[in-house]
Amino acid sequence: MACPNPPRGIYLAYTIQGLILLAAASSILAGEYFLGLSATVAFLLTLAPYLATRNLGLCLPWEINLLVAVSLYIHVMGHVGEYYVTFAPYYDKLAHLVASVTVGLIVFFLALLAERREEIRLTGPAIAIFILTSTLAAGTVWEIYEFAVDQVFGTNLQFDNTDTMWDLVVDLVGGAIVAVFAAIVLARGEEDRFDRFFAEPPSGAEPTEVMGDPIDPARTR
Structure with missing residues (x-):
């Protein structure tokens, strides 16, 4: 496909x-x-x-x-x-919410892809947990990145510990939104609706091209 x-x-x-x-x-x-x-x-x-x-x-x-x-x-x-400063702290939380929902959706599609290719078998709860943990992991890596940049370049990407914790909470909320969406899709058995997003890599000629037309017995006489 x-x-x-x-x-x-x-x-x-x-x-x-x-x-x-x-x-x-x-x-x-x-x-x-x-x-x-x-x-x-x-x-x-x-x-x-x-x-x-x-x-x-x-x-x-x-x-x-x-x-x-x-x-x-x-x-x-x-x-x-400078919207992080002008609209603090709401702009930062919006950024984390959109990013966490994006990461969660990507993880969900990767889980569906792995199941479709029979590389792994995940239950609905397992996929939900996978989405939550992956989203939180991505948020944690981002916070580490901000901390490292602040230490090296003297910037102020992280205001304080409370700000960092709220960022992770918002990341969790975004992941939870996608996890609930994934749970609903799986509970309804509607994961097949996403098959159109998984294209098979080209594998050469089509079977009809390899086998050719069926042999007509009349032509062999």
């Missing part, structure tokens, strides 16, 4: 990617090279879904591409536009 032509919604993701590049360019022109580098890395991360589509035989829904781009754009503008 090949991936269908991308819907028009994918152009929303392309637009957000363009805005991230614009933020990177404006930061570099303003002499904010660290912000420009961060925005450039964020843009490169938005390419991950496209690479997964090509290399893993996936047809990720365009909403996933959009959520990845939006998550990173919110983060980039939080620094470039």
Whole structure:
């Protein structure tokens, strides 16, 4: 099965990617090279879904591409536009909520992919726990990244311990939202509705091309 032509919604993701590049360019022109580098890395991360589509035989829904781009754009503008300070602490929590929901959905689709390819067998509760733990793990790695950057560059990405704990709580909420969604889908037995997102890698010629037309006994006489 090949991936269908991308819907028009994918152009929303392309637009957000363009805005991230614009933020990177404006930061570099303003002499904010660290912000420009961060925005450039964020843009490169938005390419991950496209690479997964090509290399893993996936047809990720365009909403996933959009959520990845939006998550990173919110983060980039939080620094470039100083929204993390202007709208503190709500903007930061919004960024964590969108990012955690995005991570949770990606984990859910990876779990469905593993089951479809019979690489692993997960029950509904196991998938929900997998989503929660993966989301929290991603949030923890992010907090470690912020701590490391603050120590090396003297920035102030982490305000205090309370702020960090609330970030992790919001990450847990985002993961819980996706876990509940996944539990509902599995309980209803509707996971087959996602089969269209899993494209099989090309495996050469079709059986009809290999075998050819059935032999007509009349022609062999």
